[in-house]
Amino acid sequence: MRIAVVGAGAIGGAIAHALAVAGMNPLLVARGDTAKAVARDGLRVVRDGKTELSRPAVLETTQGAAPCDVVIGTAKAHDWAAMAGAIRPLVGPRTAVLPAINGIPWWFFRGMGGAHRDTRLGSLDPSGELTATFAPENIVGCVVYMAASRPAPGVVEWPTGRRLVIGGISPDCVGDIAAIARLLRSAGLEIDEATDIRREVWMKLLGNAGFNSVSALTRATVVEILDDPDLRAICADTIRELKAVASASGTDLDINVEARLEAARRLGHFKTSTLQDFEAGRPLEIAALLDAPAEIGAMTGVSTPVLATLARLLRRAAASRKGA
Numbered sequence: 001m002r003i004a005v006v007g008a009g010a011i012g013g014a015i016a017h018a019l020a021v022a023g024m025n026p027l028l029v030a031r032g033d034t035a036k037a038v039a040r041d042g043l044r045v046v047r048d049g050k051t052e053l054s055r056p057a058v059l060e061t062t063q064g065a066a067p068c069d070v071v072i073g074t075a076k077a078h079d080w081a082a083m084a085g086a087i088r089p090l091v092g093p094r095t096a097v098l099p100a101i102n103g104i105p106w107w108f109f110r111g112m113g114g115a116h117r118d119t120r121l122g123s124l125d126p127s128g129e130l131t132a133t134f135a136p137e138n139i140v141g142c143v144v145y146m147a148a149s150r151p152a153p154g155v156v157e158w159p160t161g162r163r164l165v166i167g168g169i170s171p172d173c174v175g176d177i178a179a180i181a182r183l184l185r186s187a188g189l190e191i192d193e194a195t196d197i198r199r200e201v202w203m204k205l206l207g208n209a210g211f212n213s214v215s216a217l218t219r220a221t222v223v224e225i226l227d228d229p230d231l232r233a234i235c236a237d238t239i240r241e242l243k244a245v246a247s248a249s250g251t252d253l254d255i256n257v258e259a260r261l262e263a264a265r266r267l268g269h270f271k272t273s274t275l276q277d278f279e280a281g282r283p284l285e286i287a288a289l290l291d292a293p294a295e296i297g298a299m300t301g302v303s304t305p306v307l308a309t310l311a312r313l314l315r316r317a318a319a320s321r322k323g324a
Contacts, residue, residue, distance in 0.1 A: 001024075006083060046155075063089060064089070076101065110131070162190045199251050213290065224269070236258070
């Protein structure tokens, strides 16, 4: 398979490195300093206490590039509209596009049955550009369970987590899910093939929405949040709201709130991706983690005051950070 990774941040760098080390010759699409650093020095990935080097082919522009069999897009949800132009030349009629992003994805209702089929989420795709660019049959949903950070362009620290959950979002999916899973497994990644990828999105969000938001607001690690009764209670409340929204939109999540909280303890004193973004001055994933589930709540008659409050607080914190 001809495979491309678009975006060379922490997750994109880690995936491209795994593919390159396995001899799969991935194409890495990167920008600016990162593209220059990888082209000059290769990708340097720290895992298991050792620094590994790989040299994937790097492109700064995809203009004139041939379509790929698989395209893995690893930009944050709020960057996908800007990245769509770079992905478009890589997509042919049979290309599988894997958006490896946190939170509710813009494609959530595309190709889905029921009352909300093909509903566009304004919080994620306000202009409709993503809906117009990517056909549902080309999209393979991808939920990421990888803990990684990017301390410098072309450098990735990857302490733990190799798991991706993938699944088509439409009955007409053109991607060969089993073949993609075999490809990624051969690169050392742990791949689960989901029969209901939307359920997997909700399951990941149960942890992300609360922990990521609270960590950015308080600078606390996951374990510190779990051990603080007040912060833990906020995360528990987000889980309850998300379970209610998921149920109202067609997905019942039979999971104990306290058990879901404790499942995050294995991450240890890990800084969530939102906290990393906050400290680095980057935009925050507020829309995907908080606004989109609140929008679905409004569509389905479920009140989400905790999600709304966290979103308001994060926007204020981010604005104050920029002005400091």
